[in-house]
Amino acid sequence: MQFKFHMPVKAYFGEGCISKNGSELAKYGRKAIIVTGGRSAKLSGALSDICAALEQLDIEYTIYDKVQNNPTLDNVREGGAMARQYGACFVVGIGGGSPLDAAKAVAVLAVNDIEPEQLFTNDFANRPLPVVAIPTTAGTGSEVTPYSILTRTDKQTKISFGTPDTFPAIAFLDPHYTESQPLEVTVNTAVDALSHSMEGYLGKRRTEATDILAREGIRLFGSCLGSLRIGNIGPETREALLYASMLGGMVITHTGTTIIHGLGYNYTYFSGIPHGKANGYLIAEYLRFNYEYAKDRIDDILALMGLADLDEMDAVLAELIGRAPAITGEEISRYAAITMTQRSTATNIRPVEAQDIEGILKRLQK
Amino acid sequence: MQFKFHMPVKAYFGEGCISKNGSELAKYGRKAIIVTGGRSAKLSGALSDICAALEQLDIEYTIYDKVQNNPTLDNVREGGAMARQYGACFVVGIGGGSPLDAAKAVAVLAVNDIEPEQLFTNDFANRPLPVVAIPTTAGTGSEVTPYSILTRTDKQTKISFGTPDTFPAIAFLDPHYTESQPLEVTVNTAVDALSHSMEGYLGKRRTEATDILAREGIRLFGSCLGSLRIGNIGPETREALLYASMLGGMVITHTGTTIIHGLGYNYTYFSGIPHGKANGYLIAEYLRFNYEYAKDRIDDILALMGLADLDEMDAVLAELIGRAPAITGEEISRYAAITMTQRSTATNIRPVEAQDIEGILKRLQK
Numbered sequence: 001m002q003f004k005f006h007m008p009v010k011a012y013f014g015e016g017c018i019s020k021n022g023s024e025l026a027k028y029g030r031k032a033i034i035v036t037g038g039r040s041a042k043l044s045g046a047l048s049d050i051c052a053a054l055e056q057l058d059i060e061y062t063i064y065d066k067v068q069n070n071p072t073l074d075n076v077r078e079g080g081a082m083a084r085q086y087g088a089c090f091v092v093g094i095g096g097g098s099p100l101d102a103a104k105a106v107a108v109l110a111v112n113d114i115e116p117e118q119l120f121t122n123d124f125a126n127r128p129l130p131v132v133a134i135p136t137t138a139g140t141g142s143e144v145t146p147y148s149i150l151t152r153t154d155k156q157t158k159i160s161f162g163t164p165d166t167f168p169a170i171a172f173l174d175p176h177y178t179e180s181q182p183l184e185v186t187v188n189t190a191v192d193a194l195s196h197s198m199e200g201y202l203g204k205r206r207t208e209a210t211d212i213l214a215r216e217g218i219r220l221f222g223s224c225l226g227s228l229r230i231g232n233i234g235p236e237t238r239e240a241l242l243y244a245s246m247l248g249g250m251v252i253t254h255t256g257t258t259i260i261h262g263l264g265y266n267y268t269y270f271s272g273i274p275h276g277k278a279n280g281y282l283i284a285e286y287l288r289f290n291y292e293y294a295k296d297r298i299d300d301i302l303a304l305m306g307l308a309d310l311d312e313m314d315a316v317l318a319e320l321i322g323r324a325p326a327i328t329g330e331e332i333s334r335y336a337a338i339t340m341t342q343r344s345t346a347t348n349i350r351p352v353e354a355q356d357i358e359g360i361l362k363r364l365q366k
Numbered sequence: 367m368q369f370k371f372h373m374p375v376k377a378y379f380g381e382g383c384i385s386k387n388g389s390e391l392a393k394y395g396r397k398a399i400i401v402t403g404g405r406s407a408k409l410s411g412a413l414s415d416i417c418a419a420l421e422q423l424d425i426e427y428t429i430y431d432k433v434q435n436n437p438t439l440d441n442v443r444e445g446g447a448m449a450r451q452y453g454a455c456f457v458v459g460i461g462g463g464s465p466l467d468a469a470k471a472v473a474v475l476a477v478n479d480i481e482p483e484q485l486f487t488n489d490f491a492n493r494p495l496p497v498v499a500i501p502t503t504a505g506t507g508s509e510v511t512p513y514s515i516l517t518r519t520d521k522q523t524k525i526s527f528g529t530p531d532t533f534p535a536i537a538f539l540d541p542h543y544t545e546s547q548p549l550e551v552t553v554n555t556a557v558d559a560l561s562h563s564m565e566g567y568l569g570k571r572r573t574e575a576t577d578i579l580a581r582e583g584i585r586l587f588g589s590c591l592g593s594l595r596i597g598n599i600g601p602e603t604r605e606a607l608l609y610a611s612m613l614g615g616m617v618i619t620h621t622g623t624t625i626i627h628g629l630g631y632n633y634t635y636f637s638g639i640p641h642g643k644a645n646g647y648l649i650a651e652y653l654r655f656n657y658e659y660a661k662d663r664i665d666d667i668l669a670l671m672g673l674a675d676l677d678e679m680d681a682v683l684a685e686l687i688g689r690a691p692a693i694t695g696e697e698i699s700r701y702a703a704i705t706m707t708q709r710s711t712a713t714n715i716r717p718v719e720a721q722d723i724e725g726i727l728k729r730l731q732k
Contacts, residue, residue: 001541001605002380004387007373010530013575014368021370164376175367208609209379212582239367243574 003207006164007250009133009144013173013243018046018134022053024170028130029089031060033110035079035103038065040136041094044177050092050134062086067095067102070151070158070268070275073116076102080109080116083129090130090169096189097140097149097275100133104148104166107131119150119161133168136177138241139189139276141196141249143171151269157338158265167253173246175238183231185274187320190228190241192276194221195283196248198301200255202294204347210251215304217247222305228320259352260286262342263360266335271325281324284314285360293350324364332361369573372530373616375499375510379539379609384412384500388419390536394496395455397426399476401445401469404431406502407460410543416458416500428452433461433468436517436524436634436641439482442468446475446482449495456496459534462555463506463515463641466499470514470532473497485516485527499534502543504607505555505642507562507615509537517635523704524631533619539612541604549597551640553686556594556607558642560587561649562614564667566621568660570713576617581670583613588671594686625718626652628708629726632701637691647690650680651726659716690730698727 012021025032032054034047041047047063054061064079083091083106091110093103105119107128114124133143142148146162178186197217200210220240227237264278273281287298287310298310307313327335336357339345345352378387391398398420400413407413413429420427430445449457449472457476459469471485473494480490499509508514512528544552563583566576586606593603630644639647653664653676664676673679693701702723705711711718 001609002383004376004378005373006376007371008376010370010372010374012370017368212578216578243367 001208003209003254005207005209005254007144007253008164009168009171011144011171011173011246013246015174015176017172017174018049018053021172022056025053025059025132026057028132028169029059031087031089032092033083033086033088033106034061034063034092034094035067035106036063036065036094036099037067037069037096040096040180041065041099043180044136046094046134046136046174046177050094061092062088064106067099069098071098071102071105072151072153076105076109076150077116079106083110088129090132092132092134094134094136096135096137097142100135100140100142101148101150103131103133104128104146104162104168105150108166116150119148120159122161122163124163124165128165130169131166133171134177135171135173135242135245137181137185137189138178138238138245139192141193141245141252143168143173144246144249145253155341157269157342173242175235175242178238178242183233186233186241187228188274188276188280189245190221190224190276191280191283191317191321193217193241193245193248195260195276195279196252196257197221197244198283199258199260200248200251201301202290202297202349203255203258204349205255207254210254213247214251215300217244217251218301219304220244220247225305225316229316256347257344258348259339259345259357262339262344263335263357265342266338267324270331277321280317280321281364282360283317284310285363287313289356289360290348290350323366326365327361332358335361367574369575369620371573371575371620373510373619374530375534375537377510377537377539377612379612381540381542383538383540384415384419387538388422391419391425391498392423394498394535395425397453397455398458399449399452399454399472400427400429400458400460401433401472402429402431402460402465403433403435403462406462406546407431407465409546410502412460412500412502412540412543416460427458428454430472433465435464437464437468437471438517438519442471442475442516443482445472449476454495456498456535458498458500460500460502462501462503463508466501466506466508467514467516469497469499470494470512470528470534471516474532482516485514486525488527488529490529490531494531496535497532499537500543501537501539501608501611503547503551503555504544504604504611505558507559507611507618509534509539510612510615511619513618521707523635523708539608541601541608544604544608549599552599552607553594554640554642554646555611556587556590556642557646557649557683557687559583559607559611559614561626561642561645562618562623563587563610564649565624565626566614566617567667568656568663568715569621569624570715571621573620576620579613580617581666583610583617584667585670586610586613591671591682595682622713623710624714625705625711625723628710629701629705629723631708632704633690636697643687646683646687647730648726649683650676651729653679655722655726656714656716689732692731693727698724701727
């Protein structure tokens, strides 16, 4: 048994967690920048809750609300410049994965005069500003990971950076904030969380410590499957999904992801398909591809989710998120080539060649 | 669901973890004080491993090796003064719970000119020195908790302090270091770890997040029961016990302990009985006392340990650690009165009065 466990985020989970624990923010300084995509931060109530907490503590703040879905380097450059100009002492990220990941990049760029491309060196002269992460979706887990995943137009994919200094200082996980999301977003992001726990449970970097978190994350997704299928997402389901998402984040903090993520980014980059949905297209074929290399663990996953076999997994996911759109032979080759450049591909339990990725994609062309 | 999860310790687990990750120490400064009880640090090999790592990094160090079992305030005063005089930048604690807990107190006293009594205010002007924790027993879990438990002769018991700043910065958990412990210490400390997970699983402060850690800690103890009973502790058992101990520490960091600990301190204070053994005397009666208040969870514990019922739990623990020594009626009253002053008593799932504690102690007088 050999592992490292490091999870320094102070996570507050539960309804009203900001109003109950907002006083914690006092120690981070007198000026904050809120980084968000705009819409969900307002609709969810998270923005007004955090503003109330900041005002109560007499902390000044400004808002950068232009984070795009799958933020680009130009996007975080703009946010970083605004944070620096404003003299922010800490960054509050509110939203799904995109604003939370952007907040981490803004926290680095606010105090390091570097080009956004240099984020990926993970080598920063000055320690990033503290980040307060407030998820409004249950899927990314970004609130408990050090990772920031940004779109690289030069490389036609999404690439992450992250160091022990880019863990959020605090995460406020209030299931109530996920209520305003449309059903489709709830389902897609839940599948993303499932994929985090699943890839961590099956990946080469799994440890005894991540196994127990991953199993619980998968079990919780399974316990929500009935509600997700009929589209009836009550408070208990929202709570379970947000907790499962946090667990998935704790898992991939230690294990990283594998080929589902590396391959899924192609669907997002080239076809604009939401991240969780793209992952979901790939799960059943990913499990089939790895089955002989991790039979017992894949059987565990099926049992934890209450599914009979991989065909049922396939059918359930297709019911939840549909099937991958057809792509051309040229696209299959391109997706495979780009996937092979992702670091995460090397952590897949079964060794992966470009032709294996092509094979997975071909089998999806039903 | 409402919880806080905060576990900032960077834990490295596995054989050779110091030599593999010792370079991490460079960031804590140029001078270290090693705090230890002397004997187990040397016998275990931990002292020579950490000295080699420090020397390789050109970090100067001095050694305070006078930590007593169940360290007193005078003991940590002396260590703190030595650390201050030496100008230590960080503290390395090596040993069982006593040296690790003393190291945390030394880290506070080195930079705060206060009387040791003031440790219990948890209010320190200066941030404690970073602590590197290296357990040589598998039981305390102190390497991943912020708690330091010290003997208060004025109050005739042991009392803890701890703040988010007294978490160790790093823990090195090498199962090899526990090899040199006598069987009795291995058994006693293993029972302590069991009691941490058990009290956390049943206490009022339990959360969804601690439940999964506690269940795994209890299950692991159960998986080692056969080896513990026959006294054959091989490498896999040592590994499982050290990991179970770490999980127990992560649990009580969030949940605190309950009446087993508060009551057990009496046996240690007045009769010098080792901490884990004192806890073990109480476990079966504690479970009987709480059974109607936590039936399902106590049944879970029995199932996780592979035991049929509480009578079997009682018999197994008696076989491992023996029975509590007979005490007088006066002692029963005194133990109960002191236990009622412990904060942890209030977190027991079943409300506790002094007469309940007396009842538990009377039932032990078999």
